[in-house]
Amino acid sequence: MSGLLESGVLPQKITWSELNGMNLKVPLNKYRLLTNRRFFKQLLWVGHKLAPAMLVILSLSMGGVWAAESIAILDLRINEAPPGASATAGYLSLENRGETDIELVEVTGTDFGKIEIHRTRIEDGVARMLRQAKVTIPATGGVEFKPGDYHLMIFRPARTFQAGEETVLEFHFSDGSTIPATASITPIRPQSAKDSGDHGGH
Numbered sequence: 001m002s003g004l005l006e007s008g009v010l011p012q013k014i015t016w017s018e019l020n021g022m023n024l025k026v027p028l029n030k031y032r033l034l035t036n037r038r039f040f041k042q043l044l045w046v047g048h049k050l051a052p053a054m055l056v057i058l059s060l061s062m063g064g065v066w067a068a069e070s071i072a073i074l075d076l077r078i079n080e081a082p083p084g085a086s087a088t089a090g091y092l093s094l095e096n097r098g099e100t101d102i103e104l105v106e107v108t109g110t111d112f113g114k115i116e117i118h119r120t121r122i123e124d125g126v127a128r129m130l131r132q133a134k135v136t137i138p139a140t141g142g143v144e145f146k147p148g149d150y151h152l153m154i155f156r157p158a159r160t161f162q163a164g165e166e167t168v169l170e171f172h173f174s175d176g177s178t179i180p181a182t183a184s185i186t187p188i189r190p191q192s193a194k195d196s197g198d199h200g201g202h
């Protein structure tokens with residue numbers, strides 16, 4: 001503010017608190033100051049300088065509240081499904097870079113009828129998929145969705161997806177926040193399987 005005073009636009013006797021009050025209550029004998037275009041330009045300049053600082057203060061005060069600020073969704077991929085297939089699986093890594101545990105409670109995607117969170121467990125020597133109501137991503141930790149463990153069970157694709165295509169899934173967390181992430185469609189069989197073509201059998 002020293003620039004304002006040094007510029008000579010304002011008499012030295014006007015205090016900072018008086019400046020603050022000007023927007024609300026302008027004494028008649030000081031009205032002339034507000035008609036000064038240079039004064040207005042300086043006010044705008046101060047406003048521009050303050051706005052980014054206010055944004056930083058706001059976002060700092062909200063730190064840790066939103067999953068979106070601390071969760072990273074990495075390597076999201078969905079298995080290519082043969083035409084007519086009603087379900088496929090998706091995998092990813094979830095990282096929590098924050099200081100509090102966060103729960104993933106739902107996954108949705110406009111290209112799919114329904115997405116469930118599953119975990120494969122071996123019970124009595126038999127692999128079973130159990131639906132999970134939520135998955136806790138520990139503070140400064142992570143959860144891996146991979147074959148034989150946590151996975152996304154993805155039902156009723158709106159169309160047949162080919163390897164190399166992309167689609168967007170939304171990850172919903174217990175704090176009410178949502179993070180969209182782009183999934184790439186990956187081939188089920190390794191590329192080399194193409195060489196043997198359809199003779200491969202099952």
Ligand SMILES: [Cu+2]
Nearest residue numbers: 118129151153
């Ligand atoms: Cu499953």
